[in-house]
Amino acid sequence: IVLTQSPATLSLSPGERATLSCRASPSISTYLAWYQQKPGQAPRLVIYDASNRATGIPARFSGSGSGTDFTLTISSLEPEDFAVYYCQQRYNWPRTFGQGTKVEIK
Amino acid sequence: EVQLVESGGGLVQPGGSLRLSCAASGFTVSSTYMSWVRQAPGKGLEWVSVIYSGGTTYYADSVKGRFTISRDISKNTVYLQMNSLRAEDTAVYYCASFDSGFPETNWGQGTLITVSS
Numbered sequence: 001i002v003l004t005q006s007p008a009t010l011s012l013s014p015g016e017r018a019t020l021s022c023r024a025s026p027s028i029s030t031y032l033a034w035y036q037q038k039p040g041q042a043p044r045l046v047i048y049d050a051s052n053r054a055t056g057i058p059a060r061f062s063g064s065g066s067g068t069d070f071t072l073t074i075s076s077l078e079p080e081d082f083a084v085y086y087c088q089q090r091y092n093w094p095r096t097f098g099q100g101t102k103v104e105i106k
Numbered sequence: 107e108v109q110l111v112e113s114g115g116g117l118v119q120p121g122g123s124l125r126l127s128c129a130a131s132g133f134t135v136s137s138t139y140m141s142w143v144r145q146a147p148g149k150g151l152e153w154v155s156v157i158y159s160g161g162t163t164y165y166a167d168s169v170k171g172r173f174t175i176s177r178d179i180s181k182n183t184v185y186l187q188m189n190s191l192r193a194e195d196t197a198v199y200y201c202a203s204f205d206s207g208f209p210e211t212n213w214g215q216g217t218l219i220t221v222s223s
Contacts, residue, residue, distance in 0.1 A: 033209035035151075042200055042213035043143075043151065054211070086151055090209050093164040095141075095153040 001028060001089050005098035011106040018074040020101045022087035027067045031091040034063055034072045037100075038083045046085070047072060077103070108132040108212045110201050115217030118191055122221070126186040128201030128214060135177050139204050140184045142175065144197035145216075154199070157184065159206070169195075191221045 004023045012018055022032065030050035035043040045054040047063035050070060060075040074081055082105050087098040114126040128140065142154040155165045155175040163175050174187040184201060198218050202210035 037151075042215055043210075044213070045209060045211050048209050048211075088151070088153075088209055093156070094166045095156075095209075097151040097153065100150045 001026065001091060001096050003087050003089055003096055003098035005085075005087055005101045007101060008099070009102045009104060011104050012077055013106045014077050014079055016077050018072075018077055018081070018103055020072040020085055020103070022065075022070040022072070022098050024068045024070070024089060024091075028089045028091035030066045031089055032063075032065070032070050033088045033090065035086045035088065036081075036083045037086065043086065074103075079105075108203065110203060110212060110214035112199065112201050112214045112217040115199065115219050117220045117222065119223050120192060120221055122191050123187070123189045124191065124219060126188065126199055126201075126217060126219075128184040128186075130182050130184070130203065133203065134179070135182050135184050135203075136179045139206065140175075140177065141202045141204070141210050142186045142199055143202060143210065143213075144195075144199045146194075146197045149197075152197070155186065188219070191219075193221050195219060196221045 002025045006021045032050045034047040036046050037043045051063045062073045064071050084100045084102045086100045109131045111129045118124050141156045157163050157175045172190045177184045198216040200216045202213045204211040
């Protein structure tokens with residue numbers, strides 16, 4: 001299963017809304033997760049099963065989608081949200097990741 | 107508190123072998139699923155292998171036949187035996203734990219493997 005993320009880079013200011021996309025081929029139902037990774041750190045689970053926030057994740061993070069098209073939305077960017085975000089499918093093995101979207105400060 | 111600590115990384119020559127360890131605390135490795143995920147320098151994440159609570163294992167095609175995942179319940183540790191290493195195996199290797207029906211939830215800090223002569 002191939003996951004394609006867009007855009008590669010998103011340049012935004014704190015307080016702005018971020019919309020990240022992940023497209024799956026073929027369909028993966030809602031078996032999609034989103035991870036946040038900061039430099040030198042391990043990935044952190046943000047969203048699982050397309051729309052469920054992981055433990056400790058703020059409500060400004062939301063996920064949506066099913067089948068082939070998925071979206072991660074950060075409603076109002078905080079300074080700590082600038083990072084690389086990866087989508088991952090658990091529909092089947094091998095689990096695959098998208099190539100990542102970097103959310104950078106404009 | 108769930109904690110995962112990887113060790114065993116380092117510099118190894120092409121064709122060589124290395125065994126990574128992932129020591130778990132706060133839970134038992136036999137009761138959950140454990141994965142290895144790697145990240146080449148400056149690149150994205152690549153899933154490598156998984157061991158189920160029941161012992162079933164799966165591998166990425168890129169490592170199948172060369173890497174073996176296993177666990178020692180008495181030490182509460184999961185291993186990744188890596189043989190016939192190639193330059194393209196150079197990466198930070200993370201171990202992660204998760205329950206059935208979930209993605210990789212808890213992650214270690216990673217250990218760096220460099221394959222070079």
